[in-house]
Amino acid sequence: MLNLLLQMFVIALITCSIMAVGAYVYASVMSTVSEYRRLLNSGAYNAQMFLNQREMLLRSLAASAVRPPPPSALRSADLSDKVAPQLMLLPFPSQNQGNDWALALTPRLHSGIERSNARLIFSAPSPNRSYALESDASGKLRWVPREPELVCSILHFANLPENANHPVVWLRQPGARERMAVYAPIDRNDTSNGWLGMELKDLHQLLLLQQPLESNYTLIDSHGSVVLQSPNAANLDAMELHQELDHFGFSGPGWIPQHIVLSKSIGSGGLRVIYSIPIRQLVHDSKGRLYKVALAELIFVAYVLLGVHALRRLFFIPAQHQYEQLVDSVALNRELITAAPVGLALVSSAEHSVLRENPQARDWIEHDPGWTSRLAKHGAQSMHSDVDLSDGRIVHVTSIALTYRGQPISLCTVTDVTARKQVEASLINARQLAEDASRAKTRFLATMSHEIRIPLYGITGAVELLDMTEVSAQQRHYLGTLRRSMTTLRRTVDDSLDLSRIEAGHVELVQQDFCLLELADEVISAFAPHAESKGLRIYAIVEPMQETRLHGDPQRIRQVLDNLISNAVKFTDAGQVVLRIKQLTADSSAPTIFFQVSDTGIGVEAELMPRLFDPYFRSDSVQAQHIHGTGLGLAICQHLVKLMHGSLRTISQPGLGTSISFSLPLLPALDSGGVQAPRLEPGPVYVDGLLPDVVRNLCQWLRHWGALAIAYQGPQHVLSPHGVLVQAWPPSGQTPDWSGPSVLARPSPGAPGNTESVAPAYSLRGIAEAVQRAQQGRPSFQQPHRLIGQQPQLGLRLLVVDDSPICQQILQEQLEALHCSAIAVYEGRQALGRNDLRNFDAVIVDLNMPGMSGYQVASALRSHGYTRPIVGMTANAWPDPQYLWQAAGMNSLLIKPLSLSMLHEQLQSITNKETPPHA
DSSP states (O other): OHHHHHHHHHHHHHHHHHHHHHHHHHHHHHHHHHHHHHHHHHHHHHHHHHHHHHHHHHHHHHHTEEOOOOTTTSOGGGHHHHSBTTBEEEEOSSOOTTOOOEEEEOHHHHHHHHHTTEEEEEEETTTTEEEEEEEOTTSOEEEEEEOOTHHHHHHHHHHSGGGTTOSOEEEEOTTOTTOEEEEEESOSSOGGGOEEEEEESSHHHHHSOSSSSOOEEEEEOTTSOEEEEOTTOOOOOHHHHTOOSOEEEEEOSTTSOOEEEEEEEETTTTEEEEEEEEHHHHHHHHHHHHHHHHHHHHHHHHHHHHHHHHHIIIIIHHHHHHHHHHHHHHHHHHHHHHHOSSEEEEEETTTOOEEEEOHHHHHHHHHOTTGGGGSOOTTSOOEEEEEEOTTSOEEEEEEEEEEETTEEEEEEEEEEOHHHHHHHHHHHHHHHHHHHHHHHHHHHHHHHHHHHHHHHHHHHHHHHHHHTSOOOHHHHHHHHHHHHHHHHHHHHHHHHHHHHHHHTTOOOOOOEEEEHHHHHHHHHHHHHHHHHHTTOEEEEEEOOOSOOEEEEOHHHHHHHHHHHHHHHHHTOSSSEEEEEEEEOOSOTTSOEEEEEEEEOSOOOOGGGGGGTTSTTOOOOSHHHHTOOOOSOHHHHHHHHHHHTTOOEEEEEETTTEEEEEEEEEOEEOSOSOSSOOOOOOSSEEEEEOSOHHHHHHHHHHHHHTTOEEEEOOOTTSOOOTTSEEEEOSSOOSOOOOOOSOEEEEESSOOOOOTTEEEEETTOHHHHHHHHHHHHTTOOOOOOOOOOGGGSOOOOOEEEEEOSOHHHHHHHHHHHHHTTOEEEEESSHHHHHTOTTGGGOSEEEEESOOSSSOHHHHHHHHHHTTOOSOEEEEEOOSSOOOHHHHHHTTOSEEEESSOOHHHHHHHHHHHHTTOOOOOO
């Protein structure tokens, strides 16, 4: 249909254009024809004027014919001289006696004859004579005889009835094809007296048009006879020759004209001139415009056809294809609706009549008595319902309110969910079983943690206490082996429990403010002794950043770094282990911190890289066989980094080392307080050291804090006496010629010299503070840490509440080793029943006890007015969140097994009356 309409439109458009072209061509041709008519009328007008002048001259001459005086009165010899001085009387020759006529020729008439370039002729019918007026040798005019062939013709034409009203007669001269003569009787009453004529010599040139047209003329007399015509005159039909009225039109045989014809009567002698212009002249003059309009029409038609083709290709054909696809889609949809496993139905909301349905929907309607209540109300949300059919099946019905053909309807989809409901029931059962298993696993892990850590605490405490006694060298060797095995066992237990805890989703991030520099210092300081015992260089490179205090979970970040550095030290026999930290984003409001631990160890083969983070994975290489470990550290790191919205990336090359990096999005510290950054004086500080990276990084931070830090270049370096020399760790081995204040960075502080300040080797802030003291002229050094046996006596009286005899015994002996007195009870009621409760400096209570838990004991102690510190203790792998034991009134929490150093740190905080650190 669209193609037919398009074709009709194209035909109509082309037809209109052809009609417009035809109208333009017609107007153009008619304009040219009008121009032709103007030219032809101009030629006819000129001929008319010419002939009228000659006819009037002839008629004047004929009217001047008079009868002269008789011969007796005048002598004919001098008649012309005596009648009048200005008048010439020319007698007509060969006239009848008594009927003589003479031509009274005035100078004006004679001058008119000469100007008309015509010859004057006299013809007498009886006898038939013809004379021409000519000048002789003396200049006198006289009549000269000539052939009288025209006399009879003159009389014949003059006596015809149709020429009775014509004052003159036009005749073609014999023997001269292009010469015409006009005759008038000298006596209108008696034409036998003679005819005066005027022979015209240039009539042909007069009738020819002067314009450059291919035109012809035909001159006919009053009878329609051709008397004169141009050499190439067209053959006109008799109808054209016998036209009595003036007309303009086309001429030619049949329906096709061949000439443009103008018929016009001229003169008073019945002459008619017919001008003709061939049609080919009209075509020739109009061909330029015809070519242009034809070309324009062809271009227009071409554009129309191209436009139609483009419309068909761009719109109609795609629309037709879309329509066909739509038809196919509709047919396919009908088939799909019929064959679909989902029921579909269109139901009228007003009449509840089914407009369309498939077998599944019909089956639902038949087996659901209340199916009409499932229909969605018009303007409401869709309705969903699970329906139990009468045949035992379960279907899910979804109804949507729509408008179809102007009336509200409901589109209902019916899905058989019997199998899905069965699967859901199975999944619910399986999920319940999984949750029960998870809870059982949780209880098992908690129980195993409690049951393993208690004897492990007994072993750890016993070994640590035994090591403080007097033993032989062999026994001390056995103790060392036992301590290492105990450490491995504890690490295995901790890693296994941590991984199980992470996989079970019981790990929660504790977000708090922390200092990134202190975190890096603590991590490196913890592994420095082990690394240096293997001959390794270990250090941290922290690039300066605007904010070093951040908000995150420092414990989990440190756990990741501890595992990575522990593995790096474990699998590196020579070279170095480096921790690099930098800020990736320039925006300090949302910094992203990059961590990288690289080593020069044995590396990992490429085929083992995909399994590197699998739990319990260990390399089978010969180099790694003698290294013990659980294979859980990297798996724990991966889980923790992912929990903190980061990801681990590993690059390793066998024999060259390994690099593991991760990035964490952190926030600036919420508390703007805390430890202030050192403020150094802008004086020179010279930094000397063995490692260029350490020297460069230390210089960057010293400059960041205000000093003019410069790397020491060697003995040739000229030092300012007003500066400070910093000898970084490890030392360069050279001894600078320096007598001013200096700072020694050492892992184990010793006694300084007179101008030396000792700073911790792995603490950037500690070195900066030492430089600050040196600039202020206050040399100082850190006091060395004393051994446990060398610590001052704490003198605390403590109450221990624990249901485990092993834990009671070990904890009491550890407290005695710390010079504290301890009283142990097995349950909370015994502790609450003591009258001397207020005399104890602190209470240490186990959280998991039968009967009355540690939380209840702590709450009861606070309710009884006990205001001194309460320290919680647990062997659970997953200690309860901090807010629980804080809400119970506890000051801190310790995780079994406890070392003497951990216990001493907690008791020292009680002695100093400081807020104990959190677990």
